[in-house]
Amino acid sequence: MTSDDNSSFVEIPLARAEVSRLAPYRAPLEGRRPFLRLDFNENTIGPSPKVVQALRDIQASEIAIYPEYGGLHEAFIKNLRSQGLDTPPSLEQIGIFNGVDAAIHAIFHAYGDQGSKFLTTLPTFGYYTPCAHMQGMVVQAIPYEGKCFDFPLRAIRTALLEARPKLLIICNPNNPTGTRLAPEKIIDLAHDFPETLIVIDELYEAFTGDSVLPNLDINFAPNLLVLRSLAKTAGLAGLRIGFAIGSPEVIDSLNRVTGPYDINSFAVTAAFAALADQEYTDSYVAQVLNARRWIKEQLVMSGVQHHLDGGNYFLVWPSISPQIMSDSLRHSGILVREMSGKPLIDGSLRVSIGTMPQMEKFWDVFSSISKGY
Numbered sequence: 001m002t003s004d005d006n007s008s009f010v011e012i013p014l015a016r017a018e019v020s021r022l023a024p025y026r027a028p029l030e031g032r033r034p035f036l037r038l039d040f041n042e043n044t045i046g047p048s049p050k051v052v053q054a055l056r057d058i059q060a061s062e063i064a065i066y067p068e069y070g071g072l073h074e075a076f077i078k079n080l081r082s083q084g085l086d087t088p089p090s091l092e093q094i095g096i097f098n099g100v101d102a103a104i105h106a107i108f109h110a111y112g113d114q115g116s117k118f119l120t121t122l123p124t125f126g127y128y129t130p131c132a133h134m135q136g137m138v139v140q141a142i143p144y145e146g147k148c149f150d151f152p153l154r155a156i157r158t159a160l161l162e163a164r165p166k167l168l169i170i171c172n173p174n175n176p177t178g179t180r181l182a183p184e185k186i187i188d189l190a191h192d193f194p195e196t197l198i199v200i201d202e203l204y205e206a207f208t209g210d211s212v213l214p215n216l217d218i219n220f221a222p223n224l225l226v227l228r229s230l231a232k233t234a235g236l237a238g239l240r241i242g243f244a245i246g247s248p249e250v251i252d253s254l255n256r257v258t259g260p261y262d263i264n265s266f267a268v269t270a271a272f273a274a275l276a277d278q279e280y281t282d283s284y285v286a287q288v289l290n291a292r293r294w295i296k297e298q299l300v301m302s303g304v305q306h307h308l309d310g311g312n313y314f315l316v317w318p319s320i321s322p323q324i325m326s327d328s329l330r331h332s333g334i335l336v337r338e339m340s341g342k343p344l345i346d347g348s349l350r351v352s353i354g355t356m357p358q359m360e361k362f363w364d365v366f367s368s369i370s371k372g373y
Contacts, residue, residue, distance in 0.1 A: 018114075018133060018134055018135065018136045019134060021133065022130055022133055022134060023130065023133075024130060026126075032335060034333070035330070035333050035334060035335045036333055036334045036335065036354070036358060036361065036362070037335050037352070038334060038335055038336050038351050038352040038353075038354065038358070038362060039335040039336050039337040039350075039352065040237075040337065040352065041175065041204070041232055041311070041312055041313050041350075041352045042231065042232065042235075042237045042352065043231070043232060043233060043234065043235035043237065043284060044352065044354030044355060044358055045235070045284065045354070045355060046235050047234055047235035047236055047270065047273075047274060047280075048234070048235070048273065048274060048277040048280035048281070049280075050273045050274075050276070050277045050280070051234075051235070051236070051270045051273040051274050051277070053273075054269050054270060054272065054273035055266060055269060055270060055273075058265065058266065058269055062265055062269075063265060065265075066261045067261055067263055067264055067265040067267075067268055068265075068268070069096060069263065069268055071272070072096060072268060072271060072272065073091045073094050073096070074091070075271070075272055075275045075276065076094060076096075076243055076275060077089065077090075077091070077094070078275070079275040079276075079278055080213070082278050083278065084214075085213055085214060086214075088213075089213075089218065089245045090248075092248040092251065092252075093218055093245055093246060093247065093248055093251060094243060094244070094245055094251065095243065095244040095245075095246075095251045095254050095255060095258075096241070096242075096243060096263060097241075097242045097243070097244065097254075097258065097262065097263070098240045098241070098242070098262040098263050098264075098267070099229070099231070099240035099241065099242045100201070100203060100227050100228075100229045100231075100242035100243075101127060101240075101242070102240070102242065102258070102262060103227055103242050103243075103244045103254065104127060104128065104131055104169075104199075104201075104227070105131055106254040106257050106258050107131075107167070107169075107197070107199060107225070107254065108131040108132060108134065108135050108137075108167070109135070109257040110253040110254055110256065110257050111166055111167055111197050111253070112131070112132060112134075112135030112136075112137050112166065112167065113135070113137070113166060114135060114136035114137070115136060115137070115138065116137055116138070116165070116166040116167075117137065117138045117139075117140060117163050117164070117165035117166060117167075118132040118137045118138065118139050118140070118165060118166065118167045118168075118169075119140050119141075119142070119156070119159050119160065119163065119165040119167065119168040119169075119196075120139070120140075120141050120142075120168065120169050120170075121141060121142055121143070121144060121151070121152065121156075121170065121171070121174065121179075122141035122142060122143045122144070122343050122344070123144075123176060123177065123339075123342045123343050123344060123345060124141075124169075124171050124174055124175065124176075124177075125171050125175050125201065128169050129141070132167075137166070137167075140159055140163060140165065142155045142156055142159060143343060143344060144174070144177055144179055144344060148307070148309075149174075149177040149178075149179045149307065149309075149344065150179065151174075151179050151180075151181045153181070153185060156168070156189070157189070157192075160189070160192075160193045160196060161193075164195060164196070165196055166196065166197065167196065167197050167199065168189075168193075168196050168197070168198045168199065169198075169199040169200075169201060170186065170198070170199070170200055170201065171201040171203075171204075172186065172200055172201065172202060172205070172210060172310075173204050173205075173207070173208050173210065173309065173310025173311045174310070174311075175203070175204065175311060175313070176313065176315060176337075176339060176342075176345065176350045177307065177309070177315070177344075177345065178307065178308065178309030178310040178311045178313065178314065178315075179309060179310070180208055180210050180309060180310045181210070182210070183210055183211060183212040183214075183215055183216075184215060186198070186200055186212050186224070187212055187215060187216060187221055187224065190221040190223050190224040191220070191221060193223075194222075194223050195223075196223060197223050197225060197250065198223055198224050198225070199225045199226075199227065200212055200224065200225070200226050200227065201227045202226055202227060202228055203227065203228070203229045203231070203232050204232060204310060204311040204312060204313075205228070206232070206233045206281075206285050207285060207288060207289065207292075207310060207311050207312045208310040208311070210310065211226075212224065212226060213226060213245065218245075218246065218247050219247075222246075222247035222249065222250070223247075223250075224246065225244055225245070225246035225247075225250055226244070226245040226246065227242065227243070227244055227245075228242065228243045228244075228245065229241070229242045229243070230242075230270075230271060230274050230275075232312065233281050233284065233285055234274040234275075234280075234281045235274075235284070236267070236270050236271065236274060239264075239266055239267040239270050239271075240263075240267055241263060241267045241268075241270070241271045287354075287355045287356065288312050288353050288354065288355070290356060291353050291354060291355055291356045291358070291359040292308070292312070292314075292353050294356060294359060294360075295308075295314070295353060295359045295362075295363065296308050296314075298363050299314075299316065302367070304316060304317075304318075304319070304370075305317040307348075312352060312353045313350055313351060313352045313353060314350070314351055314353065315339065315345055315348040315349070315350055315351075316348060316349050316351055316366075317347055317348045317349075318349060318366075318370060319370050319373070320369070320370065320373045322338050322339075322340055322347055322348065322349055323338065323340070324373070325349060325366075325369060325370075326338050326349060328369045329362075329365060329366065329369065332365045332369075334361070334362055334365055336349045336350065336351045336352075337349065337350040337351075337352075
C-alpha cells in the first residue's frame, strides 16, 4: 500500500481492543537505590546473609541450564510448619510463580471470562483491575467504609449474591488502607459462595497474623486461593518469587497458563535459603512491628492526621501539599508514595515502615519540613 506522497508504509497488527483500552499499572520508578525507600513497602534492610551467600555460591553450570524447582514445594511446606501451621498444604496445593504479580496474572488468564464480573474493594492494590480489563471483565469495586476504612462486608456479600462474580480478590491486610478482615469471615464467604473463586492476597500477613491458612480446610473451601510472597518480609522483591495455596484443581489451572521456566535459577536458590532462615525474617518483622508502635505514638502525640492499621505501612495527610512534602522528603533522601487522586485517600502519602533508625530519620525530616511551612 502507498500513501498520497507515494511513500510506502506498513500496517502493523492491532492488539486486542481490551489491551488498547488498558491503563497500565505503573511500576516503581528507576533510580531508587540511593534513597531510604519507604515508597513500595519493601524490606528495607535486605535479605538474610545466608541468601546472599547462596547466590554467590551459584556455579556457572547452574546458570547455563534451565531452572529446576525440585524440592522448593517441600521447602515451603517445611517453612509453614516452622511458623506453627499444624496442617500445611500438600505439594499439589502449592503453585510457585515469578512473583505474586505473575500469580495474579495467571488467575485472570485462567478464570477471567470476557464479560464476566470481577469483584474487589476500593482502594486496593492497583494491579488487579488492569488484569481484569485485559480479559474484558466487568469490574465492580466496593469502597471501604467510614473514616477507619472498615471492610464493606455486607456490601461484598450483597454483590456476591446479586452479581455472582467469577472472581473476588481481597487484599488482607489491604494495601494501601491497612484494613483487616478476620480470617473466619473470609472462610465463611468461600463456604457461602462456592461459585466464586475468592483470592486472598496475604503479602502483608506477617505484620498482622491474620492468615486464613491455620483454619482453612481446602477440601471444604476449594474455591479459596491464598497468595504469599517472599518480597515484603524476606527481602526478595528483586528476584520475584511468590506462592499460591489452594485446591489441586485451581493450582493445576494456574499452572496451565504459566510458562514452564518462569522462575529463574537465582530466585529459586534465594528462596531455598530464605525459607530455611525463618529466624532472620522473624527478626526483621519484629523490628518493623516495634517501629510501627513507635511511629504511631509520634503521629498521635503530634496530632498529625493518619491511618495505621495492618501491614508495614501507614497513611499520613501532611499539613502542606502532598507534592511539596513528597518532593522535600526526596530531596532529603527519603522516598514515599503519593496517593493523589485515589478514592477515599486523596491528599495522603503512604509511608512504608522500616526499622527504628529508619523511622526516626523519617520522622525527624517529616517534622522539620512540616514546621518549615
